[in-house]
Amino acid sequence: MRRWLAALIGLVLGLSLAAPVRAESYALAPMFKGHEFDKPVLLLPAPPDKVVAWYVVEQEGVIWRLAPDENGPHQTVFVDLRARIESGPNEAGLLGMALHPNFLENGRVYLSYTAKGSPLVSHIAMFVSRDGGRTLDETSETTVLTLDQPYSNHNGGHIAFGPDRKLYIGFGDGGSGGDPKGFGQNPNTLLGKLLRLDVDGAAPYAIPPDNPFAMGGARPEIYATGLRNPWRFSFDRVNGALWLADVGQNEWEEINLVTAGSNYGWNIREGAHCFDADACRTEGLIDPVAEYDHDEGCSVTGGFVYRGRALPALWGAYVYGDYCSGTIWGLFPKSDADVFSTGANPRAWSFEPPRVLIERGPNISSFGEGLDSELYVLDHQGGRVFRIVGEK
Ligand SMILES: [Ca+2]
Incomplete structure (x- = not known):
């Protein structure tokens, strides 16, 4: 195009x-x-x-x-x-x-x-x-x-x-x-x-x-x-x-x-x-x-491994959230080698403790992944769609 x-x-x-x-803190930007x-x-x-x-x-x-x-x-x-x-x-x-x-x-x-x-x-x-x-x-x-x-x-x-x-x-x-x-x-x-x-x-x-x-x-x-x-x-x-x-x-x-x-x-x-x-x-x-x-939420919503270009610091992290608290986490692999390997045994991979990317978001019913691999968040109760963006 x-x-x-x-x-x-x-x-x-x-x-x-x-x-x-290269953000360390993230925000939700309205889409549509x-x-x-x-x-x-x-x-x-x-x-x-x-x-x-x-x-x-x-x-x-x-x-x-x-x-x-x-x-x-x-x-x-x-x-x-x-x-x-x-x-x-x-x-x-x-x-x-x-x-x-x-x-x-x-x-x-x-x-x-x-x-x-x-x-x-x-x-x-x-x-x-x-x-x-x-x-x-x-x-x-x-x-x-x-x-x-x-x-x-x-x-x-x-x-x-x-x-x-x-x-x-x-x-x-x-x-x-x-x-x-x-x-x-x-x-x-x-x-x-x-x-x-x-x-x-x-x-x-x-x-x-x-x-x-x-x-x-x-x-x-x-x-x-x-x-x-x-x-x-x-x-x-x-x-x-x-x-x-x-x-x-x-x-x-x-x-x-x-x-x-x-x-x-x-x-x-x-x-x-x-x-x-x-x-x-x-x-x-x-x-x-x-x-x-359940001190941190009530019901998990699975997301995607971030493979977009806009947020290089998030690359390779699995992004997920909670329906009740709206918290969004990133799970970062300890070794880059793991995330590049195809066909290897994922059970051998290890991860850092999950990092909070966004403390309090909407009632997350789902994440979306664009063709460009940027990630989106759906607000079940509020009816809105957001894109995950960097804050600095
Ligand atoms: Ca289980």
């Missing part, structure tokens, strides 16, 4: 094109000025094309498209699925969206939502955009997978394509409190798990032959087990590492580096601590790489 056009788009989108800042959303839960950039565009997902089931024109970001309805989405319970609704890696050619969009009715049923579904991503054909829905939810909370619901072009899906333990039916450790349910599907290999999906349980031992869709309520996971754009935040019960919020076939402990452990003291063990269970207790 020509530089003047990029600058114009930056101006109308309210982006800062300032020189990189004048545009507020109703309980936004996800921000996704459209793939690189003729125009810069973003999608903002609202929990009740509307997805907006924002694209620049001469008057600023132009907001239009991408799709309105409120009629088929149940968003009554706090943790239900339209919870995830992912664009197929070949979206510009095939227009495929994957959505994750709880369907209208009770008890809740989670749906992973494919839709098609037939106009280059301006709108989504709501009649094009094809179900990929459904999962009955025994309780109304802990629906997880995040979906994302990995660098391996497989679709990853995070499901919570089914809800209630304490995982009363032990779903997190039950290999025969998709509740409390991270899944990995090949949506190109067959309809509606194929099991990737290199899935850890493709040959048995658990449901073959499962990639990782022992999760309570994974709320956002992401892939590092440099080394492909898979970072996942798992919401805790009453005490510990956790950040995990996920590897194939691993068990992240719930409901035997909460964070790096015993949850069920009688059954507690550590053998075969992976503790989080970072945790915080």
Whole structure:
């Protein structure tokens, strides 16, 4: 894209094109000025094309498209699925969206939502955009997978394509409190798990032959087990590492580096601590790489490893936050070698104690990652979108 056009788009989108800042303190700069959303839960950039565009997902089931024109970001309805989405319970609704890696050619969009009715049923579904991503054909829905939810909370619901072009899906333990039916450790349910599907290999999906349980031992869709309520996971754009935040019960919020076939402990452990003291063990269970207790927040929201250019001091840090306190942390690796290595064992990596980047922010429902790898924050209650910027 020509530089003047990029600058114009930056101006109308309210982006800062300032020189990189080696900041030690950070702030939130409003994005899409004048545009507020109703309980936004996800921000996704459209793939690189003729125009810069973003999608903002609202929990009740509307997805907006924002694209620049001469008057600023132009907001239009991408799709309105409120009629088929149940968003009554706090943790239900339209919870995830992912664009197929070949979206510009095939227009495929994957959505994750709880369907209208009770008890809740989670749906992973494919839709098609037939106009280059301006709108989504709501009649094009094809179900990929459904999962009955025994309780109304802990629906997880995040979906994302990995660098391996497989679709990853995070499901919570089914809800209630304490995982009363032990779903997190039950290999025969998709509740409390991270899944990995090949949506190109067959309809509606194929099991990737290199899935850890493709040959048995658990449901073959499962990639990782022992999760309570994974709320956002992401892939590092440099080394492909898979970072996942798992919401805790009453005490510990956790950040995990996920590897194939691993068990992240719930409901035997909460964070790096015993949850069920009688059954507690550590053998075969992976503790989080970072945790915080409920003096510092109430519910973790996973973010991204920062790989942008505007904030060089933040490069390589995993950025995450808390829904209640609005605190945003950065988890910095001890060794640069770790963050560059591809295919190495992330479990061997070590990190400095988490640093507070922003003491008190909004009710963070999600982080967003731009095409340029800059990071954004969604304010669930206030309906705003912010960009993380440097303060000096
Ligand atoms: Ca855990």
